[in-house]
Amino acid sequence: MYMDDLNEPMKLNCGQRLMNKIGLAPLTNKQSNEDGTLNDREFEWLKMRGGHYGLISTCATYVSKDGKAWEGQLGLSEDRHIKNLQRLTDEIKMSGSKIITQLHHGGDKAVFSNDKISCYDDTDIEVRNASKEELQEVMNNYVLAAKRAEKAGFNGIEIHGANGYLFTQFLSHNTNKRNDEYGGDIEGRSRLLLETVEAVRRNVSKNFMVNVRISPVNTYSLKGIDIEETILVAKWLGELNIDILSLSLREYNMETIFEDQNYPVIQLIRDETNDNMKIATAGNIWSRADAVNAREIGADMILLGRAGIVHPDWPTVSSKMNFKPYYPKWDPAIFQKVGVSKVFHNYLLKFPGLVVGGAEKR
Numbered sequence: 474m475y476m477d478d479l480n481e482p483m484k485l486n487c488g489q490r491l492m493n494k495i496g497l498a499p500l501t502n503k504q505s506n507e508d509g510t511l512n513d514r515e516f517e518w519l520k521m522r523g524g525h526y527g528l529i530s531t532c533a534t535y536v537s538k539d540g541k542a543w544e545g546q547l548g549l550s551e552d553r554h555i556k557n558l559q560r561l562t563d564e565i566k567m568s569g570s571k572i573i574t575q576l577h578h579g580g581d582k583a584v585f586s587n588d589k590i591s592c593y594d595d596t597d598i599e600v601r602n603a604s605k606e607e608l609q610e611v612m613n614n615y616v617l618a619a620k621r622a623e624k625a626g627f628n629g630i631e632i633h634g635a636n637g638y639l640f641t642q643f644l645s646h647n648t649n650k651r652n653d654e655y656g657g658d659i660e661g662r663s664r665l666l667l668e669t670v671e672a673v674r675r676n677v678s679k680n681f682m683v684n685v686r687i688s689p690v691n692t693y694s695l696k697g698i699d700i701e702e703t704i705l706v707a708k709w710l711g712e713l714n715i716d717i718l719s720l721s722l723r724e725y726n727m728e729t730i731f732e733d734q735n736y737p738v739i740q741l742i743r744d745e746t747n748d749n750m751k752i753a754t755a756g757n758i759w760s761r762a763d764a765v766n767a768r769e770i771g772a773d774m775i776l777l778g779r780a781g782i783v784h785p786d787w788p789t790v791s792s793k794m795n796f797k798p799y800y801p802k803w804d805p806a807i808f809q810k811v812g813v814s815k816v817f818h819n820y821l822l823k824f825p826g827l828v829v830g831g832a833e834k835r
């Protein structure tokens with residue numbers, strides 16, 4: 474059996490060291506104040522996980538108001554967002570964990586904008602192809618938000634290139650209809666993401682973590698994301714010396730066909746990217762055995778989404794013999810104990826089969 478080294482440290486390209494190989498995945502919780510500032514509920518939720526997870530991520534955080542995608546979303550679009558975040562980063566760093574924020578632009582899902590931009594035109598959903606000047610502005614907003622994140626004391630940022638938002642829309646050959654250098658083949662469709670990563674890297678300190686999250690294949694409702702193209706994007710991101718490439722998978726051991734054979738997605742990306750960045754994955758990891766298995770097939774570190782909600786101390790307790798993951802459906806009576814507020818609880822009710830009293834599985 475593969476050795477369980479999950480609680481051992483891991484060094485990143487930027488020189489920082491995570492105290493273990495277990496991260497809290499970015500989890501939208503809709504708890505922020507209306508103006509995008511962090512409030513006590515969100516502070517408490519993340520604080521409770523400090524000292525356990527080697528890497529803690531905030532939820533998806535908007536880089537500009539016109540990229541905001543839901544009520545209660547955290548923001549880093551203005552300097553006034555910094556102050557409350559400083560309190561959070563101080564607290565988490567004191568616990569020994571590292572903390573990053575996930576920088577996000579909704580693209581065609583930016584419902585708070587009355588002029589949504591993406592890489593195609595659709596009058597039905599009122600979205601239009603962005604001009605090149607607007608793309609420059611998007612990149613600039615990522616840079617400004619990353620600089621604010623550094624000022625707020627974060628150890629790094631993650632660029633949200635996954636789950637159907639702006640960068641995924643550009644990467645997907647289904648949605649990207651541009652015929653300039655930001656569309657066409659995968660080199661063109663990944664240009665916005667790669668240029669943003671480069672611009673952020675140039676404008677933050679050398680020892681600041683720069684990570685990227687992508688959806689490697691068609692998952693959830695995403696279409697137009699091929700493994701062959703993802704491997705190329707992953708290679709290019711590795712050449713830019715990012716610290717962690719985070720794979721947003723529904724199942725960590727999901728397999729895909731490559732050159733007529735089935736392989737786990739993680740293994741393919743690991744084998745094709747020359748080890749020049751760390752690879753993290755989320756996706757239905759609940760037990761220590763799941764996590765060790767993810768390491769075995771090629772992940773350098775694992776991320777917990779749902780298990781991280783009900784187990785604030787998973788990294789500390791999961792290797793104990795008597796540890797039993799709390800699989801859904803969850804009894805909401807436990808929420809207070811694990812730092813889930815009423816607002817977050819209400820949001821979780823929308824996920825089919827997750828919480829007693831919530832949406833049912835179809």
Ligand SMILES: Cc1cc2nc3c(=O)[nH]c(=O)nc-3n(C[C@H](O)[C@H](O)[C@H](O)COP(=O)(O)O)c2cc1C
Pocket residue numbers: 498499500501502532533575633635636686721722723755756757758776777778779780821824
């Ligand atoms: C309540 C909830 C909120 C999420 N919010 C985000 C988010 O803000 N950004 C993101 O990249 N993924 C988000 N995800 C996806 C998770 O980070 C993770 O990839 C997914 O839940 C799969 O991991 P799991 O099987 O351990 O839950 C969210 C998932 C859930 C359940």
